[in-house]
Amino acid sequence: MKNILIYCGSSAGHNEIYKKTATQVGETLAKQGLSLIYGGGSVGLMGTVADAILANGGEAIGVIPSFMEPWEVQHKGLTECIVTETMHTRKQIMAEKSDAVIALPGGWGTLDELFEILTWRQLGLHKMPxxxxxxxGFYDDLLKMLEKMVSEGFLKEANLQMLIVDDNIDSLLEKLKNDSSEGELVGKWIGRA
Structure with missing residues (x-):
């Protein structure tokens, strides 16, 4: 495990703990010799993680769609920045360059990316933890919703187990390194109409 794909907000949130934790994530990645793959932004938690890993001698590779360039949010100090034509290409390249994925707090984009990468894993398109x-506790309510999806028959327990949750970056990285969950592709469909 070398390249860690981070999904997180382009905002910092209202509570200072989110920015503090994003800084800790960047510092920890650098300390462990891991590289950051992310959306290429300079703002919010995205920029905080990138700044922290770079300040501690680590590598940060950003992938940003060209339509965002005029918004002047692209981080200018990255190890490498890849500009894509579309959001779909952006997400595909980020996934191809990564060995594991971590979602920090964020909004629509973070949830979109998290659920898409989980769906890709469920379908057997990758095996990244x-x-x-x-x-x-940012994701507590969402995690309850995912459990309801299982109890109501819309998600298999084996596929829920593909999502590893922790509130500490060091132990989360350790869990990702030791992940053995497989999900359930064969017989995925819970029922037929």
Whole structure:
């Protein structure tokens, strides 16, 4: 495990703990010799993680769609920045360059990316471990919803187990390194109409 794909907000949130944790994530990745793959932004938690890993001698590779360039949010100090034509290409390249995925707090984009990468794993398109850093209980309600999806018959327990949750970056990284969950592709469909 070398390249860690981070999904997180382009905002910093209202609670300072989110920015503090994003800084800790960047510092920890650098300390462990891991590289950051992310959306290429300079703002919010995205920029905080990138700044922290770079400040500690680590590598940060950003992937950003060209339509965002005029918004001046692209991080200018990255180890490498890849500009794509579309959001879909962006997500594909980020996944191809990564060995594991972690979602920090974020909004629509973070959830979109997290659920897409989980779906890709469920379908057998990759085998990367996927984690959520549940800072300040940010994902508690979402995790309850995922459990309801299982209890109501819309998601198999084996596929829910593909999502690794922790509130500490060091232990989350350790869990990702030791992940053995497989999900369930064969017989995935819970029922037929």
């Amino acid at each position: 996927i984690g959520v850093l549940n800072t300040n």
